[in-house]
């Protein structure tokens with residue numbers, strides 16, 4: 409257990425804390441959380457109206473609170489940035505820790521537990537993350553109701569979200585994609601959604617988009633192996649690795665048709681066309697802060713995508729966290745099968761960030777070690793294997 413904070417003031421504060429028997433100690437290393445009971449993450453449709461209101465209010469408070477990890481971001485946007493940093497690293501190194509590799513479920517479990525802790529910290533309420541069961545229409549209806557995430561975008565407003573707590577005039581998007589094939593396709597500083605909409609052709613996305621079914625999920629749960637080499641995006645071996653199956657890449661190249669987690673992003677975001685200008689393709693560029701390089705490319709200037717589509721900044725839409733809570737729940741369900749409890753491959757020998765005891769980027773960066781709360785739950789895939797150790801369970 410690493411309970412002592414890293415900084416000297418933090419350590420003095422911790423010693424003082426013990427000395428004066430829990431007299432208030434206001435170091436930023438010690439966040440106050442409502443209680444230490446095990447939290448139950450429920451299906452969104454089973455939340456009471458009060459639980460829905462508390463969850464939404466906590467998210468809005470998080471957006472209005474400065475990040476304790478950065479001088480320039482809100483606490484909510486810090487989560488978007490962490491996700492983007494993981495993608496930036498992958499764009500520069502051909503591997504990263506968050507996607508298309510064995511740590512995908514563990515990396516996102518880490519992001520979610522930090523997010524849940526942050527919501528509890530800023531609200532003072534014992535908030536548990538609710539999940540969106542893609543196969544349950546009542547769950548979909550609850551998630552995208554005005555009481556939770558708000559609904560589909562308005563076709564007359566380029567599919568801007570116009571209802572609910574995260575509507576256009578009440579929620580600002582501050583971080584934009586650096587993925588070369590998406591820069592310019594989601595320029596809106598508000599949320600955009602066009603549920604289930606697809607476009608033909610090889611890109612954006614070029615395949616039908618529908619939510620995963622119970623059979624799809626059971627197909628993944630039946631797979632006994634956690635992951636297999638080459639530790640990337642499925643290569644026609646979707647049924648050989650639980651992680652391939654859950655993440656939802658169907659091909660080694662990561663292109664083409666998608667399933668499960670990946671297609672959930674596609675479904676919420678949607679794809680659409682806007683009137684064509686005389687210039688057909690737009691040159692685009694953005695800076696990748698991981699390798700300090702300029703990402704360049706060209707994109708069709710008449711294609712737009714919703715906020716959940718550009719992978720790096722997809723947490724801009726708070727529905728991201730309800731989607732990923734369901735991904736986490738499916739991993740949890742798989743872990744309940746006898747023999748699967750602590751399964752994880754690879755233990756060692758793969759690129760750094762993939763292995764059981766590797767620390768996960770960017771949570772391991774020194775600049776994010778200023779609070780004990782970053783390390784409370786550990787930084788490795790191994791430390792993410794038991795939800796009970798992390799303080800929560802799922803109501804299935």
Ligand SMILES: [Cu+2]
Pocket residue numbers: 491506507516
């Ligand atoms: Cu992700």
